[in-house]
Amino acid sequence: MTDALVIGAGPAGLMAAGALAAAGRRVVVCEAKPSPARKFLMAGKAGLNLTRDEPLAAFLAQYDADWLAPILADFGPGEVMDWARGLGQEVFTGSSGRVFPVAMKASPLLRAWLSRLAAAGVELRTRWRWAGFEDACFAFDTPEGRAVLAPRVTILALGGASWPRLGSDAAWVPWLAARGVAIAPFRPANMGFTVDWSDHMARHFGAPVKGVALVAGGQRERGEFVLSARGIEGGGVYAVSRAVREGAALTLDLAPDRSLAEVTGRLAKGSGKETMANWLRKALKLDPVKIALLQEWGRPLPKGDRLARLVKALPVRHGGPRPIAEAISSAGGIAREALTEALELRALPGVFAAGEMLDWEAPTGGYLLTACLATGLRAGRAASGYGAAAP
Ligand SMILES: Cc1cc2nc3c(=O)[nH]c(=O)nc-3n(C[C@H](O)[C@H](O)[C@H](O)COP(=O)(O)OP(=O)(O)OC[C@H]3O[C@@H](n4cnc5c(N)ncnc54)[C@H](O)[C@@H]3O)c2cc1C
Numbered sequence: 001m002t003d004a005l006v007i008g009a010g011p012a013g014l015m016a017a018g019a020l021a022a023a024g025r026r027v028v029v030c031e032a033k034p035s036p037a038r039k040f041l042m043a044g045k046a047g048l049n050l051t052r053d054e055p056l057a058a059f060l061a062q063y064d065a066d067w068l069a070p071i072l073a074d075f076g077p078g079e080v081m082d083w084a085r086g087l088g089q090e091v092f093t094g095s096s097g098r099v100f101p102v103a104m105k106a107s108p109l110l111r112a113w114l115s116r117l118a119a120a121g122v123e124l125r126t127r128w129r130w131a132g133f134e135d136a137c138f139a140f141d142t143p144e145g146r147a148v149l150a151p152r153v154t155i156l157a158l159g160g161a162s163w164p165r166l167g168s169d170a171a172w173v174p175w176l177a178a179r180g181v182a183i184a185p186f187r188p189a190n191m192g193f194t195v196d197w198s199d200h201m202a203r204h205f206g207a208p209v210k211g212v213a214l215v216a217g218g219q220r221e222r223g224e225f226v227l228s229a230r231g232i233e234g235g236g237v238y239a240v241s242r243a244v245r246e247g248a249a250l251t252l253d254l255a256p257d258r259s260l261a262e263v264t265g266r267l268a269k270g271s272g273k274e275t276m277a278n279w280l281r282k283a284l285k286l287d288p289v290k291i292a293l294l295q296e297w298g299r300p301l302p303k304g305d306r307l308a309r310l311v312k313a314l315p316v317r318h319g320g321p322r323p324i325a326e327a328i329s330s331a332g333g334i335a336r337e338a339l340t341e342a343l344e345l346r347a348l349p350g351v352f353a354a355g356e357m358l359d360w361e362a363p364t365g366g367y368l369l370t371a372c373l374a375t376g377l378r379a380g381r382a383a384s385g386y387g388a389a390a391p
Helices: 011-022 038-044 056-060 066-074 077-086 107-119 173-178 199-204 235-245 260-267 276-284 288-298 304-312 367-384
Strands: 004-007 027-031 091-093 098-101 123-126 129-134 137-142 145-149 153-156 183-189 208-216 219-227 231-233 250-253 329-334 351-353
Touching: 004 011, 004 367, 011 027, 011 107, 011 153, 011 367, 038 107, 056 066, 066 367, 077 091, 077 098, 077 367, 107 123, 153 367, 173 183, 183 235, 199 288, 208 235, 208 288, 219 235, 231 235, 260 276, 260 304, 276 288, 288 304, 351 367
Parallel strands: 004 027, 004 153, 027 123, 153 351
Antiparallel strands: 091 098, 129 137, 137 145, 183 329, 208 219, 208 250, 219 231
């Protein structure tokens, strides 16, 4: 009989597996993909922002879910840094408190983590795709055909619904819903927005827009983003994406270091004989991509004060969020009320859940991985005492 089953070998599942093994449980991790932690490795391509080195109160304020507070208080930024160091990966704190491994990638950390788990007796079965329940048991599609496991305790760590090609395809939603588990609909989080560009904009695709402020729903973020044929994406856009997804209008301040009065003063003389683009470049030091955006979203360009106001608050004309398959993360998932404080599913005793499959969201910047690791640890520790065989 399987003792402790973990489904999903992402950061949440691996953390849970480690906690179960540390408590002496015999752990089997089943992973649908041919190799573990593909999204974690993808996160490593951008340096692997593990956490954020900031005071706990400021850190917690970034999450939309109060109930995560005690879990993150147990395993927050400091613990994540110690954990990485414990796996032989020194970390450093970069700009605005973002913490990365010195190696700036995920593979050395993942290798060390997997060998530690293997040494603790954790068995990893890849290409084992959970395919739903068979009575109270878990059915898998495996390379050898159908397999059914009846574990003493189970942890689900199947991820959210973004980037499904890396494994987290949310196929589990109807299976849990049918068992009475409340699930909030998945929505894209930390995503770009579709823009139906005019033909003039094609030459700017791939261009970064730097030194702007993005303003939405009372939030003002200095940041960068990129134009593509599909629309706009990148850190600056992700930072305001939740407010915009919830319906807030998005505007761009193209000259965030100048006050409205200063911009008005600089534009007061008018363009004279200059082309509009030359005049805006000289008067406000706007680069070509910013001028193109002003013309794209501000046309027909007004004059005088109204033009200055447009430079300071250019409405972004978008067609809504890009699809969830392109989003960095997802909002939605297993609802808080479906879980105990130990992250056990109320409707399915002995089944715990962790990571992005739970209903919480946070911005990029290390918040996502920290909460996945922390909930994995919480679920793994809580599950350790469940259904243990008598000694
Ligand atoms: C491009 C990109 C960059 C990112 N960068 C960062 C970053 O720098 N910092 C940060 O904090 N976060 C980052 N994230 C987010 C972070 O990677 C995720 O939040 C995190 O990986 C989620 O962990 P998880 O364990 O909950 O789920 P996942 O990592 O999605 O793992 C779930 C696992 O479950 C498996 N699985 C799913 N269904 C089944 C099934 N039916 N049977 C068996 N196995 C199954 C999947 O194959 C997968 O291996 C990034 C995400 C992306 C897409």
